[in-house]
Amino acid sequence: MDARPNDLAAFWMPFTANRQFKATPRLLVAAEGMHYTSHDGRQVLDGTAGLWCVNAGHAHPKIVEAIQHQAKQLDFAPTFQMGHPLAFELANLATSISPQALNRIFYTNSGSEAVDTALKMALAYHRARGEGSRTRLIGRARGYHGVGFGGISVGGIVGNRKAFGTMLGGVDHLPHTHAPEHQAFTRGQPEWGAHLADELEKLVQLHDASTIAAVIVEPLAGSTGVLVPPKGYLEKLRAICSKHGILLIFDEVISGFGRLGTAFAADAFNVTPDLMTVAKGISNAAVPMGAVYTTQAVHDTIVDAGPEGAIEFAHGYTYSGHPLACAAALATIRVYREEGMFENAARMAKPLEDAMHALKGLPNVIDVRNFGLVGGVELAPRDGKVGARAYDVFVRCYEAGVLTRQTGDTIAVSPPLIINEKQIEQLVGTLADAIKKAA
């Protein structure tokens, strides 16, 4: 057999410019704490927690040990009409750190699956209440909710939608909240933009509340380039949803598990949704896992509507509550607690904010945005080529030993929650050099 270990052709890479990457590959071969090791033996500071997910830092010994132990103890057990103790133990621990009202949890394997699951729960909830006409789902322009057909339907990133046909019917979108003419270089939440939530009232007037099941938004939008919610915006969305009996779903796949210096964005912004999708940081990405948190009311409405002895919610994944994922998540949440990682994220938020806002004035920097342990610097596009300048900056950072994330013409940083001030200096200092060189 010809294994061809150095041939990069067979792996069709996700969300990657395959031809460009394979001409100049960047491979990571090991990781520990705040650093990756690259294939050419360099230490690379992880400015993005992998892909917004390795919140506790890489290869935490307690998480590694928990996974190793579990692989030997119970490699797999079904959760369809069967169970295993860790799935219940994790549900109790995971709901002990969520907003009090969100005390039920359903497991998935990814954020995309969590989103599609939450949308289905919203539909099933209204049907169980005898309001089966509520089938409409409302997303938001520039929203990213993964890549399932539900997620791209409510999502608002054109590039992720245009090749894939008509998607789900009956979906509408709110406008996004980004308005640089009013908000550029705001530290934290912009003052301008709460009124954009009133657009939901207009959608209610257009479609009638009796047709609308749910509204889904990222409380802080990450993948579209770090958009921080304007002050009062989420509160308004919450009030309008409650007024019209519409479920509010927060997609906290990025913002959950300490990213904003609190357990969830719902805590940071003091707005509680009816459902909350999570993934990434739940298991520190050491084993894939996602989940949907719901209120007891949503859970009970669906479960109590089913006839006794019948499956109430015809949905789930072979790997929902996989023992290895549960072991990883249990260890991860304990480590977050025991080592005060959310608190460290809160402490490091200000140094990161100061460092990021010091980028103002560098060539082509048109905006800086931040909240918690998330920062974004937006660059003016290079002569009509969207993303080219930011890609250049991203590559220069990587070559200089720092991993960042490019989305459009924004460079996003979202380091592990264990970062210290010196590493913030290195991260943003390297970014500043790269921005100057890419001018």
Ligand SMILES: Cc1ncc(COP(=O)(O)O)c(C=O)c1O
């Ligand atoms: C807000 C949000 N929702 C959903 C997803 C999809 O998660 P996954 O890639 O695990 O399917 C992401 C991924 O970045 C995300 O940021």
